[in-house]
Amino acid sequence: MSGASRAEVSTLVKQLVLRESRLSIPPSAIADDEPLNGELLKVNSLGFLGMLVHLEDELDVQLPDDLFAGRTFGTVADLIDVVAGQVAGPSGDGGRP
Amino acid sequence: MTRLPGRWRSVLPSLGYELPPDLTPDSSSGPITAGIPLELIRQSISRREYWEIPEPVLEQYRRYRPSPLWRARGYEQAIGSRVPIWVKYEGGNISGSHKLNTALAQAYYYQRAGYSELVTGTGAGQWGTALAAACAVFGMSCTVFMVGHSLRSKPYRGSLMRLLGATVHASPSPLTDLGVLAGSGAADRNSLSLAIGEAVEHARGGQGRAFCIGSGETYSILHQSVIGLEAIDQLAEAGATVDTVVGCVGAGSNFGGVALPFFAAGPGATRLVAAESSATPKLTRGIYAYDRTDATGTSPLEAMYTVGSGFAIPPSHSAGLRYHGAAKLLSAMRRRDQIEALAVGQQQALTAGRTFTRTELVVPAPESGHALAAAAALAVGDGPLAPSRAGILVCVSGHGLLDLAAYDRSEAGDTADQAADEASLRAAVADLRPVLDLDLLDGAR
Numbered sequence: 001m002s003g004a005s006r007a008e009v010s011t012l013v014k015q016l017v018l019r020e021s022r023l024s025i026p027p028s029a030i031a032d033d034e035p036l037n038g039e040l041l042k043v044n045s046l047g048f049l050g051m052l053v054h055l056e057d058e059l060d061v062q063l064p065d066d067l068f069a070g071r072t073f074g075t076v077a078d079l080i081d082v083v084a085g086q087v088a089g090p091s092g093d094g095g096r097p
Numbered sequence: 098m099t100r101l102p103g104r105w106r107s108v109l110p111s112l113g114y115e116l117p118p119d120l121t122p123d124s125s126s127g128p129i130t131a132g133i134p135l136e137l138i139r140q141s142i143s144r145r146e147y148w149e150i151p152e153p154v155l156e157q158y159r160r161y162r163p164s165p166l167w168r169a170r171g172y173e174q175a176i177g178s179r180v181p182i183w184v185k186y187e188g189g190n191i192s193g194s195h196k197l198n199t200a201l202a203q204a205y206y207y208q209r210a211g212y213s214e215l216v217t218g219t220g221a222g223q224w225g226t227a228l229a230a231a232c233a234v235f236g237m238s239c240t241v242f243m244v245g246h247s248l249r250s251k252p253y254r255g256s257l258m259r260l261l262g263a264t265v266h267a268s269p270s271p272l273t274d275l276g277v278l279a280g281s282g283a284a285d286r287n288s289l290s291l292a293i294g295e296a297v298e299h300a301r302g303g304q305g306r307a308f309c310i311g312s313g314e315t316y317s318i319l320h321q322s323v324i325g326l327e328a329i330d331q332l333a334e335a336g337a338t339v340d341t342v343v344g345c346v347g348a349g350s351n352f353g354g355v356a357l358p359f360f361a362a363g364p365g366a367t368r369l370v371a372a373e374s375s376a377t378p379k380l381t382r383g384i385y386a387y388d389r390t391d392a393t394g395t396s397p398l399e400a401m402y403t404v405g406s407g408f409a410i411p412p413s414h415s416a417g418l419r420y421h422g423a424a425k426l427l428s429a430m431r432r433r434d435q436i437e438a439l440a441v442g443q444q445q446a447l448t449a450g451r452t453f454t455r456t457e458l459v460v461p462a463p464e465s466g467h468a469l470a471a472a473a474a475l476a477v478g479d480g481p482l483a484p485s486r487a488g489i490l491v492c493v494s495g496h497g498l499l500d501l502a503a504y505d506r507s508e509a510g511d512t513a514d515q516a517a518d519e520a521s522l523r524a525a526v527a528d529l530r531p532v533l534d535l536d537l538l539d540g541a542r
Binding site for chain 1: 118119120121122126127128129130131132133134135136138139141142143209210211212304305396397
């Protein structure tokens with residue numbers, strides 16, 4: 001799935017944050033600016049890293065550490081942006097919509 | 098001749114189940130930082146069985162590996178053993194313990210990920226020394242918070258870490274909010290959990306800094322698999338077989354390292370016996386629950402056998418075993434009866450250590466004395482566990498040359514066993530959330 005569009009990455013990221021938070025709602029119900037660790041979503045630091053490895057498997061890419069080291073992630077969009085930027089597909093939309 | 102393994106071997110594909118997921122503590126909210134190199138996370142959750150050891154790590158391993166394995170005939174004779182006892186000795190490196198096996202790997206991955214300083218907490222000082230050595234090799238700064246009581250009783254541990262270039266603080270320290278709180282008497286003092294908590298807090302305060310941990314995490318147990326992989330080859334070379342593998346457990350990395358390659362090679366074929374301290378009897382008297390890994394309370398909660406992170410651990414000469422919980426990997430295996438456990442008092446451990454010193458001419462760390470005492474019980478059929486029938490492999494995880502004061506006090510009759518009392522244990526776990534069958538199903542997703 002390397003070369004995935006931002007929309008595909010967004011759906012995948014939202015599926016993973018929902019699973020990590022043990023929530024059973026559709027990914028489309030999650031806003032891009034939803035905090036990763038707030039009132040709705042409960043993603044912890046180790047769970048976040050585990051999600052990155054699952055994203056690697058799903059997207060068939062290897063995410064380099066320098067994308068994440070020393071950086072903070074507040075919202076779902078923060079993660080989508082970084083991953084989409086790394087795997088930007090032919091639709092050319094690695095950036096925000 | 099046994100060669101240094103070129104790959105670590107993961108037990109995860111052999112388990113037949115997934116580990117329960119961690120939980121986010123209620124007290125946690127706000128932005129997330131990715132403070133661990135992704136390769137370590139891959140090693141913790143992937144079902145890949147073999148992992149190539151990076152050449153820079155292998156280069157360092159070659160300084161002291163393969164570590165020796167021998168049949169301890171003198172010890173067998175002294176205790177009246179009915180079966181052969183084989184010793185795998187991990188004390189022959191600058192850290193004096195197995196801890197260097199994962200310290201080198203972790204420093205390599207953190208340095209490659211762009212970090213310049215590693216911060217950690219240490220109990221007996223073996224892990225702190227190992228990390229200081231690894232940071233020296235890979236050109237990183239190192240800051241160590243060492244349990245204050247332990248540092249004062251073993252000042253040369255501090256000297257060695259400083260010689261290796263590390264900055265060493267006695268915990269509780271005035272550098273962190275947690276340390277100040279503990280110093281005021283408002284929180285637990287002198288525990289490994291507190292030292293780790295201080296390290297976590299300190300690591301958050303600087304650019305390029307990362308907290309790293311020496312035991313308990315699944316990746317550190319993977320790195321320790323070199324112990325068991327070598328032992329399997331060495332026993333085969335000697336034409337020997339064992340039916341029981343023994344190691345001491347603080348959080349579980351040396352035990353996991355020596356024992357789990359046997360499980361991976363044939364689940365259930367070899368008994369795996371964890372020797373824990375009767376002062377922190379998590380595997381024999383604790384509960385399987387979600388608990389904190391350090392005193393900050395902000396880290397993810399892990400499913401573990403625990404006596405409670407708030408449990409006031411009695412004083413002990415085995416600071417490396419003074420930790421409230423067992424690794425989540427070992428805890429999951431304990432839950433499924435894939436490992437056994439035996440609690441050992443410190444006097445019993447030091448007596449075993451003294452006997453081993455006089456018969457094998459190696460001074461074991463007091464922590465390793467617990468493994469030797471457990472091996473003796475299994476070798477003569479004394480105690481609650483069934484005896485070994487074919488032979489025992491015991492990991493002597495470190496040397497005790499910086500623990501001679503403990504042996505002196507034991508020799509002078511100045512060492513008391515303070516087993517955890519039942520009421521304190523129950524109180525310390527009363528508020529923990531037990532691991533439910535539902536959590537285990539979640540882990541199987």
